């Protein structure tokens with residue numbers, strides 16, 4: 209699975225992004241990979257201070273890494289239209305019974321127009337059926353998904 213996600217990150221992350229965001233970054237596993245494949249600044253957000261503490265130790269002062277404690281549904285500490293590439297891995301499953309649309313709205317807000325939002329999930333039930341693993345979400349002016357003005361492109365194993 210990891211190899212597959214790595215290939216997808218290579219494919220979907222723009223070649224020369226100014227900044228990359230991972231929300232629900234946990235201990236920083238994917239941030240570390242993103243740092244390897246792109247010369248850029250990576251920003252990680254997670255709701256769990258414990259997970260962020262592990263990530264802090266992993267990157268120990270690396271100036272290319274910025275970590276924030278926060279909730280995907282309200283990331284008002286991040287500016288509009290900031291990131292070329294926004295990535296989430298296995299976080300929307302936590303939002304199924306809350307409001308995953310608020311999370312999507314925030315991802316869209318902080319991602320540059322023309323940027324890419326990539327989500328990986330495996331939620332076979334409920335309101336999040338759109339997120340069959342893995343799902344890629346890209347900005348698309350004409351496309352819609354649940355009224356979110358997002359274009360969904362899917363690939364599966």
Ligand SMILES: C[S@@+](CC[C@H](N)C(=O)[O-])C[C@H]1O[C@@H](n2cnc3c(N)ncnc32)[C@H](O)[C@@H]1O
Pocket residue numbers: 231232233234235236237238253254255256259278279280281296297298299302
């Ligand atoms: C299954 S872990 C995945 C971690 C990381 N993306 C990875 O693949 O290694 C899900 C992460 O989402 C975080 N999380 C859950 N709900 C969140 C929320 N509302 N906002 C931000 N992070 C959240 C959890 O603290 C956890 O670190």
